[in-house]
Amino acid sequence: MKSTTLWNSTLYATNSSGLTAFPAGYRSGSFFSGLESVCCWWTSESVNASSAYYIEINVDGTEVSPPISGSKAYGFSVRLIKD
16 A cells, blocks of 8 residues: 655655555644654544544555554545445
8 A cells, every 4th residue: 555655764655555645643632743653543433532443554564454443633645445
């Protein structure tokens, strides 16, 4: 899934799925972090009024994480997938 460009390291970056995951990082309050090293996407599932699940790909990882609970105040990417 990882794009073959823009990551700090292109180790394990093959884009074999065609999704092209770019390392956009995320926003936490007024700070931005993770540019070139992580890609986080919101899922459609909420935990409660203030939290939701997201998934991520890290620069040194080979797989997408299982869903992680995070504050809805974070700024993660959104990817729309058509059935």
